[in-house]
Amino acid sequence: MRNERWCEILGRFLPPGPRRELFEPACQDLRASDAYSRRRRLPFALRALGLLAESWRVYLFGTLPKEPLSMFTNDIRQAFRLMLREPGFTLAAVLTLALGVGVNVAVFALVETVLLRPLPYTAGDQLAVIRHRDQRTGITKDFIAIGDYIDLAHRQTAFDGFASYDTFQSTVSGLGEPFRAHGLAGSPELLDTLGVHPALGRAFQSADSRKGAAHVILITDEMWRDHLGSDPSILGRGIKIGDAEHQVIGVLPPGFAFPPDSRVDIVFPALLPAAAPAERKSGWTFAIARLKSGMTLQQSAAHLGLVSRQLEQEFPTSNRGSEYYPVPLREALVGNTGSALVLMLAAATLVLLIASANVANLLMARSLARRREMAVRMALGAGYARLMAQLLTESVALAAVAGSTGILIGLWMTKAIVAMIPKSLSVPGLSTIHMNLNVLAFALALTVGTAIVCGLTSAFTVRTGGSSGSLVSPTRVTAGAQTRRSAAALVVTEVALAIVLLIGAGLILRTLTRLISVDPGFQADHVLSMTVQFPADRYRDVGARRALYQRGFAALKNMPEIRAAGVAAVTPLTGNNWTVGFQRADQPVAAGERPPEVGWQVASGGYFQALQIPLRSGRLFDDRDITGRLVVIISEAIERRFFPNESAVGREVLIGERRAEIVGVVGNIRRADIREQPRADMYFSFENEPGNQITFFVQTSGEPTAATSAVQSALKAIEPGMVILQTRSMRDIVADGFRMTKLVLWLLGVFAATALALAAVGIYGVMAYMVRQRMREIGTRIALGASRADILWLVMKRGAVIAGLGCGIGAGIALVVTRWLSSMLYGVSASDPMTLILATIVLTVTVLAACCLPARRAAAIDPAKILAES
């Protein structure tokens, strides 16, 4: 590019006045100089950029008195010169602080993305999902009964919008190769509740969600672009979804997804009755609502509670104990990841505090060494304020370098943490995590804060030091008692903070070991789970489905690597809380009463064999159940609770109006979550009513995932139209239960190890400094007859006091703050004495080890040499 063009472009970065008066003539001079002389050290563009910066400086500060500015620039220059002169000190301080800042930046980047970034909907913080709680059992559900949803939507007055939704997948054909589309079915109010309006066409109307209405859909912008070539005449076009043609009535704006971060291609109107059906729990849906302006969550919860009680009184059989309550959408999406992130941020803050204490100690030691320089400056007329300004500038420069390095470390750590978060945790926003202005502002605030704290500490040393003595005797610059106490106090703080982190990490470690040793009640090793869907239009008849599964089981049994195979509707430990009312046929609940609820599962006999769920009495489901009467299997917990001192096998239970015979009793398993106690479960026979979508459980002789392709091929050979929705080993599913704990342990472990190392370095520094300061005293003591052991004890005693004080204070703090960890702990109390003792031992040993080197150096002092020198 020509030089003149550079002048034009760069000139645009200045207001017209300074551009015309300062920059343009200066730039022309630069061009003339270039034309006169061929010798150019830097490219023209760079030099013109320098002129731009200088023009800004002159424009902004040109009229200011020169002195403060030059004083500041001199201080900055001096600070960087000092850093270069003491590379060891600079490296130690910069790395320590950078580590502290980096850890915080990384964790804050996650917190910002997951907890602070606005949800992608208008006033997203006003959105809440509606959940159900059974007050009798305490079991909560994310979904609500259709009957209750309709009545809640009609009766509530606390929300501006109240909508139902559900997600599913379906096959789209007729647009090239058939593909699985991700669908969202919502009531007509859903888009209004979310504050979303179609970019093209219209939204759903009430008539669209009634039975018999024309099949209409909305498509997302991504679907419109990727599969329909952004067809401008898309409205009214038909698309085949499943086995029915649907008419497109609108296109949603780009980026629309609900729930956030999920993939949505098509939005359908949910088919809802106009009034609540008599069988209130005949269907289930998720619900979302928008709080009325000025209404708090507590007020809306109280209002929903009131409506829940009305429904309970009106429909006692179905609604006894049912309570509906709102949960903020963000909280519902984030789950326990939110509290884990806040915990991580708190731990990272502790690491930064320890790092700051270490650097403050280093700066304090350097200030002492520079006391003579300060004394000279003061003798020449510099006031304390001037010296403090200089020391603050020095620490700001140091922190600026550390902060920049910390941001780089933070960038790397963010990627590392994100890579460690398992996909199964589905943390919202993780795909969009990046270093944005908020994170940079946070890093800047941390850096400035740290710089001020560290700078003030070293300035404090100058203030309290007294300088006249330093001027007289440059070789005998010693720390005052107050400074020594300050340094020791900083190390005590480090030790105290480090033990808090150690105890936290210890508690999580113990939680993890407990979780890993939990027996879920079934054998997860060597079991593969595969969720499949068979084409509904080809297997409408129960007999056809039954024959299909029979062929499937037969094919799997013929495979040499497969020991047992079965199917079930619910995969254990995936959070499923589906329940069903339980009542003995011979002891039905009173009229109008709601029977107690137990876990619901549909399974084949092979399911129990594949997962090795023990059969306690009776038999498993088999071919006898295909056309026979309704049969169920119950878990031991049901037998103990409802059939005390008798055998349940052969007895009958009531399922609605029907009777079912209990044919077997099996062992209890942990159904929803590995942390939950085994609950009562009732199993319905899959053989009796097989569905189109089911999960196969296959026990293999070798590594289960190695059998994946063989199992897929065997099933595909029976039905090529089969779609595999998910394949995972049961070991992997069990591990999901403690993945978050593992992640927290990993991070807390790293933070605790860093804290331990920093505390060790801190105490080493203080003890080494103390030994150096007391050389003469130690030499005199040895000369007067003190043994090496006495000297070792002298130094170690001081280290032990610091360790003891730090551990005591830290343990006290830990007892209070580890309560925040309670929700993450399992099988261990937040004030677990064993963890406390172990952490104290680890820290004390580390601190004493750090004291060993200075103590040995003190014991090895040659008294004759030291006394002669002094």
Next chain:
Amino acid sequence: MHERELPAITHLQFLVLGILLSGETSGRSIREVIASYGHRRSAPAFYQMMARMERDGIVEGSYEQIMVRDQAVTERRYRITPSGSQQWKQACEFYETIKIAATRERWSNA
């Protein structure tokens, strides 16, 4: 003694006006001359001073296109105004008076 007003121009402006007394000069040349007197200014800082002098009416600036080794360069050129000449003379007289008064004082003390 007759009271004299202090010069309204700074030493640096005095120097610039002195240079311009010999005729119209480019900004780049003025900057080089004042640098030879030990007053180095960055180009933007120098042109800011010149802009102020223009606003005070003691110099006039204009652009002129010149060719430097086949390259067209627009140069900022300055000339002193009558008011500038007046100010320079007043400053000269002021320093002359001071000089004479100081010389007399020295003789009388001798």
